[in-house]
Amino acid sequence: MNSIANSKTSISTVSEHTVEIITDSGEGAQKCAHVFGQTCAKMGNGVWTVEIIPAEIEPPAHTTTSTSGNIVRFGTEKITNWGDQSKLAVAFNDQVCLSRHRLDSFDDNCIILHECSWETHEDENVREQYAKAMEEMSSKNYRLIKVPIEEETLKVVDNAQHGKNMFALGLLAEIYQRDLSIIEKQIAHIFRHKPAKITEINVELVKRGMAWARDNLKFQYIIESKPVVENRVVMTGNQAAALGAVAAGMELCAMYPITPATSVSHELAAIIENYGGIVHQAEDEIAAAGVALGASYGGKVALTVTSGPGMALKTEFLALAIMSEIPLVVLDVQRGGPSTGLPTKVEQSDLLSSLYGQPGDAPRIVIAPRSIEECFHSMITARRIAETFRCVVIVLTDANLASGVQQFTRPEFDSRWQQDPVDFSALPEGLRPYDWDPETGLSRRIVPGTPGGQHTVTGLAHDESSKVSYDPESNERGCRMRSRKLAVLQSTLLPPPIYGEEKGDLLVVGWGSTQGAIEEAVDRAHDAGLSVSSCQLTFLSPLEPGLKEIFSRYRKVMTVEINYSDTIGDPYITEETRRYGQLAWILRAQTLVDIDCWTSCPGQPLRPNDIYNSILEKIK
Amino acid sequence: MNSNVISLLNLENDNPQCLAAEDYQKDEGKWCAGCGDFGALNAVKRLLAKEQLKPEKMAFVSGIGCSSRFPHYVNAYGFHGIHGRALPIATGLKLARPELDVFVVMGDGDCTSIGAGHWIHATRYNANLTVLLLDNNIYGLTKNQTSPTSPQGTISNTSPSGSVLPPLDPLQATLGVSNASFVAQTADWVPAHLYATLQAAYEHRGFSFVRILQRCPKFTPDVFTEQVKNPDLTELLVHENGVNAPGLDKLFKASREHDPTDIDEARALAQRTDLLRLGMFFRDESFPVYDDIRTVSPVSAQEKIRKLEKEFDRYAV
Ligand SMILES: Cc1ncc(C[n+]2csc(CCOP(=O)(O)OP(=O)(O)O)c2C)c(N)n1
Numbered sequence: 001m002n003s004i005a006n007s008k009t010s011i012s013t014v015s016e017h018t019v020e021i022i023t024d025s026g027e028g029a030q031k032c033a034h035v036f037g038q039t040c041a042k043m044g045n046g047v048w049t050v051e052i053i054p055a056e057i058e059p060p061a062h063t064t065t066s067t068s069g070n071i072v073r074f075g076t077e078k079i080t081n082w083g084d085q086s087k088l089a090v091a092f093n094d095q096v097c098l099s100r101h102r103l104d105s106f107d108d109n110c111i112i113l114h115e116c117s118w119e120t121h122e123d124e125n126v127r128e129q130y131a132k133a134m135e136e137m138s139s140k141n142y143r144l145i146k147v148p149i150e151e152e153t154l155k156v157v158d159n160a161q162h163g164k165n166m167f168a169l170g171l172l173a174e175i176y177q178r179d180l181s182i183i184e185k186q187i188a189h190i191f192r193h194k195p196a197k198i199t200e201i202n203v204e205l206v207k208r209g210m211a212w213a214r215d216n217l218k219f220q221y222i223i224e225s226k227p228v229v230e231n232r233v234v235m236t237g238n239q240a241a242a243l244g245a246v247a248a249g250m251e252l253c254a255m256y257p258i259t260p261a262t263s264v265s266h267e268l269a270a271i272i273e274n275y276g277g278i279v280h281q282a283e284d285e286i287a288a289a290g291v292a293l294g295a296s297y298g299g300k301v302a303l304t305v306t307s308g309p310g311m312a313l314k315t316e317f318l319a320l321a322i323m324s325e326i327p328l329v330v331l332d333v334q335r336g337g338p339s340t341g342l343p344t345k346v347e348q349s350d351l352l353s354s355l356y357g358q359p360g361d362a363p364r365i366v367i368a369p370r371s372i373e374e375c376f377h378s379m380i381t382a383r384r385i386a387e388t389f390r391c392v393v394i395v396l397t398d399a400n401l402a403s404g405v406q407q408f409t410r411p412e413f414d415s416r417w418q419q420d421p422v423d424f425s426a427l428p429e430g431l432r433p434y435d436w437d438p439e440t441g442l443s444r445r446i447v448p449g450t451p452g453g454q455h456t457v458t459g460l461a462h463d464e465s466s467k468v469s470y471d472p473e474s475n476e477r478g479c480r481m482r483s484r485k486l487a488v489l490q491s492t493l494l495p496p497p498i499y500g501e502e503k504g505d506l507l508v509v510g511w512g513s514t515q516g517a518i519e520e521a522v523d524r525a526h527d528a529g530l531s532v533s534s535c536q537l538t539f540l541s542p543l544e545p546g547l548k549e550i551f552s553r554y555r556k557v558m559t560v561e562i563n564y565s566d567t568i569g570d571p572y573i574t575e576e577t578r579r580y581g582q583l584a585w586i587l588r589a590q591t592l593v594d595i596d597c598w599t600s601c602p603g604q605p606l607r608p609n610d611i612y613n614s615i616l617e618k619i620k
Numbered sequence: 621m622n623s624n625v626i627s628l629l630n631l632e633n634d635n636p637q638c639l640a641a642e643d644y645q646k647d648e649g650k651w652c653a654g655c656g657d658f659g660a661l662n663a664v665k666r667l668l669a670k671e672q673l674k675p676e677k678m679a680f681v682s683g684i685g686c687s688s689r690f691p692h693y694v695n696a697y698g699f700h701g702i703h704g705r706a707l708p709i710a711t712g713l714k715l716a717r718p719e720l721d722v723f724v725v726m727g728d729g730d731c732t733s734i735g736a737g738h739w740i741h742a743t744r745y746n747a748n749l750t751v752l753l754l755d756n757n758i759y760g761l762t763k764n765q766t767s768p769t770s771p772q773g774t775i776s777n778t779s780p781s782g783s784v785l786p787p788l789d790p791l792q793a794t795l796g797v798s799n800a801s802f803v804a805q806t807a808d809w810v811p812a813h814l815y816a817t818l819q820a821a822y823e824h825r826g827f828s829f830v831r832i833l834q835r836c837p838k839f840t841p842d843v844f845t846e847q848v849k850n851p852d853l854t855e856l857l858v859h860e861n862g863v864n865a866p867g868l869d870k871l872f873k874a875s876r877e878h879d880p881t882d883i884d885e886a887r888a889l890a891q892r893t894d895l896l897r898l899g900m901f902f903r904d905e906s907f908p909v910y911d912d913i914r915t916v917s918p919v920s921a922q923e924k925i926r927k928l929e930k931e932f933d934r935y936a937v
Pocket residue numbers: 684685686687688703726727728729730731754756758759760761762767
């Protein structure tokens with residue numbers, strides 16, 4: 001690493017940058033990044049923000065496990081994913097910085113604005129630890145700039161812990177020429193419930209950061225922005241899903257806390273009662289599914305929200321919902337698994353269990369939003385499908401979408417989304433609770449309270465009247481009708497759009513949250529003269545139609561997924577023993593096309609560059 | 621549950637369209653001859669007729685077990701769910717439709733073993749449900765396995781040399797849960813008491829937990845033989861606010877004035893093993909009822925959209 005000496009200011013125009021703010025947990029990195037990201041968005045930049053969350057609430061400070069922070073990627077164009085390595089970092093201590101270095105999070109030439117006080121700390125051990133960290137990081141060409149963050153902050157406040165983040169924000173504001181008036185408004189908004197003095201102090205700290213940068217840093221970056229033509233909002237995927245649930249008319253969310261799904265219920269708990277709904281915190285995930293199912297049986301629009309381990313517990317209830325044809329929406333914010341796995345980190349490993357995670361044949365619908373915007377809209381879709389098809393709809397988001405922040409077009413609400421879920425009009429004479437249309441398997445739902453509709457719902461095999469019946473014909477008919485609904489739904493879907501050429505050497509198939517990173521990798525491949533396209537699936541059960549035909553137009557097809565697959569050539573791993581990525585399993589089975597996969601489960605979103613490299617590898 | 625309005629009208633006598641107990645029977649009960657579940661079903665049908673409940677305005681929710689077949693035999697909406705999980709379904713239904721009368725029927729394995737977690741929490745939520753534990757001290761449907769309530773020494777397919785643990789007492793357990801608002805015990809061989817207990821449970825606003833002692837003719841025909849033969853082994857808990865079945869004082873000589881608002885006395889009585897006690901152990905109507913406290917007023921679609929627009933303003937770029 002080399003420390004740069006002060007010289008005259010150089011100004012470079014770049015199309016985008018990725019910045020990280022890394023601190024001990026509790027030092028306010030989130031607030032700093034939140035204001036910075038919001039300011040970039042308001043100035044018309046595309047933005048994507050990712051949280052760096054330690055596993056513990058208050059891990060010991062100044063260690064490699066205490067790292068808390070944010071990554072903000074922003075640019076002139078729309079930003080769809082967290083990108084590759086960071087170009088600039090503000091680090092409050094050497095250990096959190098080291099932890100990011102070890103994760104290969106910094107670009108080789110990353111500029112690191114580093115708190116300078118540790119180097120000369122009175123405690124010899126601290127100094128030694130600092131020196132060691134610097135030594136380890138010297139393998140890279142980072143540009144280390146020592147900044148008296150703490151010292152400067154103490155000129156304004158007594159406790160630097162509550163202030164360094166705003167000084168850091170000032171540094172960034174100056175380097176990237178951010179609009180101070182927007183920053184001031186953001187800060188005032190955050191502290192709107194506190195005395196005005198608090199806002200003043202925080203703004204003062206930002207100004208100090210700016211002044212320090214002006215006097216001491218001789219570089220700036222300009223990232224141009226485009227005028228904002230449409231109304232946009234910016235939020236996390238979990239906020240979008242929660243608001244989507246409200247916009248979809250959901251009236252009861254039953255849940256049990258589990259990361260990274262919990263914040264959906266926090267958002268809902270804060271507002272849903274204003275919309276005539278409630279959040280019920282159940283005693284466990286099984287009960288949460290049961291309460292949601294009971295409410296839906298009673299004619300409410302109900303939702304249950306969870307993550308992997310909770311999904312495992314809900315399985316028996318989901319089968320009951322499927323068997324009894326009671327609509328139910330389940331939001332699974334995927335995290336790393338199996339078992340407790342990686343609680344705060346992203347993975348796409350719940351696909352097969354979402355499709356097949358029940359004993360017996362239990363067809364259900366599975367959809368995966370591809371962006372934060374789709375987290376909102378998928379809730380409306382999910383409700384609609386669940387009610388039309390009297391079935392379970394599982395919405396698979398993940399930790400990447402859950403806490404990522406992105407702008408999207410402000411939705412226009414449609415009052416039909418709020419439509420009453422059940423038809424209480426008089427029942428036609430003789431209507432049975434499962435009067436399946438023999439073609440489609442669809443039937444009219446009868447809800448308690450409807451005169452003349454009394455029947456007993458059961459998870460046992462039953463006939464059209466919901467009478468328990470074990471005879472071969474009834475059981476086969478029930479299975480057929482429940483399955484048929486998926487085919488009928490598929491007949492209403494369009495083939496997935498192709499990103500890039502309609503035919504070529506390689507088609508990359510992804511699902512859910514990886515869309516942005518995959519398409520960015522495809523762009524790079526295209527720029528490098530390769531014939532690569534991609535297609536991102538939203539419907540996983542049933543699959544979108546036309547896949548086999550689409551696949552036939554490419555020499556090779558591979559999936560890209562954030563889950564585990566074996567690598568041929570590893571000990572014991574051959575064509576015969578190889579276990580594929582989860583979407584690859586499904587597509588191979590469904591299309592009989594020899595689909596390859598490139599998957600990875602690092603507990604992080606995929607990076608466009610890694611996907612690009614896998615493309616280079618596979619296209620050979 | 622509050623039946624005052626309907627009871628006052630006394631529809632049974634005045635209304636020509638009045639439903640008889642048999643009108644509440646749907647399919648014929650398919651239990652073994654002599655099963656205690658029939659006794660519970662008969663008492664329930666009598667209660668429904670007495671209250672003149674509209675079949676479409678009530679729901680019976682159950683788990684899995686012989687006893688959980690109950691909803692199939694009642695002319696009402698029914699939900700025959702999964703093993704141990706009737707209470708969450710019933711809680712959800714009640715939250716959705718507080719105006720419906722919701723009854724829950726569970727077996728002893730269903731409630732006190734696989735469903736034990738839900739049982740504790742449902743007691744605590746105190747939703748307005750009438751809850752029947754059909755306790756035959758055995759797993760019936762799966763053919764003779766030891767249940768948590770089986771007396772120590774019970775010979776069953778899973779404890780051929782006699783069960784090793786003393787039984788779990790559902791009354792003590794329920795009375796130990798904060799917020800328990802109604803706990804009573806009755807028995808299939810005392811139909812008048814069974815009926816009167818269900819009546820009291822139905823009238824209680826809140827989670828009314830009734831343990832119905834009964835015999836399984838196949839696997840536990842003799843669990844209560846001594847008590848059935850000798851009424852002196854049973855003590856009735858009586859009180860003007862308790863369970864009052866006319867004429868029982870002649871049959872049972874032992875009776876005790878027990879004020880059902882006295883939780884300490886209720887717990888002490890539940891703990892004693894000297895006599896079998898039937899009656900109301902505890903009732904307190906002052907606890908908040910979950911479906912009351914979670915009721916929010918409905919909001920029109922237009923109003924929701926207006927609010928959503930405001931919500932989105934917070935996120936506007
Ligand atoms: C998850 C699950 N585990 C086990 C069973 C099998 N099973 C059905 S009923 C039952 C116990 C029935 O005993 P109880 O609840 O006392 O009801 P009873 O038949 O005696 O009325 C069991 C273990 C099941 N259906 N589901």
